Amino acid sequence: MRNFSTETNFRPYTSAFFPTLVLLVIIMVAFSGCEKQTDEDEFLGNWSRRSELEGVARTEAVSFTIGDKTYVGGGYDGSNRLQDFWSFDEPTGTWQPIAPFPGTPRNSAVAFSINGKGYVGTGIDDNSTKLKDFWEYDPISNTWTQKADFGGTGRYDAVGFNIGDKGYICTGYDGNYLKDLWEYTPGTTSTDPGSWAQRASLTGSKRREAVVFVHNNLAYLFSGVNNGTYPNDLWVYDPNANGWTEKRKISSASDEEYDDDYGDNIRRSNATVFVLNNKAFLTCGNRGGILNTTFAYDIAGDTWEQKTSFEGAARQGGISFTVGSKGFLVTGNSSSDEYDDLWEFFSDAKQDDNDN
Secondary structure, eight states: OOOOOOOOOOOOTTTTTTTHHHEEEEEHHHEEEEEEEEOOOOOEEEEEEOOSSSOBBBSOOEEETTTTTEEEEBBBSSSOOOOOEEEEEEETEEEEEEEOOOOOOOBBBBBEEETTTEEOOOOOOOOOOBBBOOOEETTTTEEEEOOOOOOOOBSOOOOOETTTTTEEEEEEEEEEEEEEEEEEOOHHHHHHHOEEEEEOOOOSBEEEEOEEEETTTTEEOOOOOBBBBBBOOOEETTTTTEEEEOOSSSTTTOTTTTTTHHHHOOOBBBBBEEEEEEEEEOOOOBBSSSSOOOEEEEEEEEEEEEOOOOOOOOOOOEEEEEEEEEEEEEOOOOOSSSOEEEEEETTSSOGGGGGO
């Protein structure tokens, strides 16, 4: 709040002063109309609570989506690393248990799906072992099968994604910050373990706890932390060219029309991202403290827009996913709690506290 002193020699307006006052008011109104809107009530987007995960609350779990179902499992509940897995049926909003993950219990792993099957690998276990085993889940038989070990070093806090019939793992931490990229080709038979091949390393900064999303067969990787700093670069990987292209910096001090007011707020680690209607939505995470702010990235325009902040408890280590035209966030942790709540985001709706 600003403090205003009381003038003892105050004089009422005179007729000579009135035109000057009118001009000043006009200038002030025009100037205020040019400012960026930063009032939270003016941001678009509404978070609506859905049926929470039926398993225990957890953080740094993994998920993969096959058709209308998303599979969520593993992670850390504050005391134990977990092996249970659950399927979320979006049309009915229900959760069902599936076969537990047979590998070592872990958190901070990666997961993706290829051709109707889910894949889980890497992570860290109770003994602080950095893992590189890799597993396939078949939803038809409800079974897990171990596949070829990940081709890189054992690690955690990496990112995983698929493009077409290939899977990818990039960045992470194996005792050092990493930027290497590996491609997985599934086997052609049930007994074929598949194979890994190293591809072009990320051109930007090494990092862990980054986020990645795929749009039009291109992977967009950004965010994360590197030796205590939060990178502001955003890179796009094209598997056909096996190369990375940098987009505009997330924070651009030289471009006042871009995102000068937002740059330091967008940068973060251990966040989540999902895609809706040609935009990617980044929310929650950590940057010297737990965050709940949400930003939309216009993929075609390479620009950012702030949206309504996440309406659940601020958190890091959550997971986001898209089913059809719907985006979700589930699980995660704050400094003292783990979460099991599930939220759906409506990007163009006004905030409504009645559906929390």
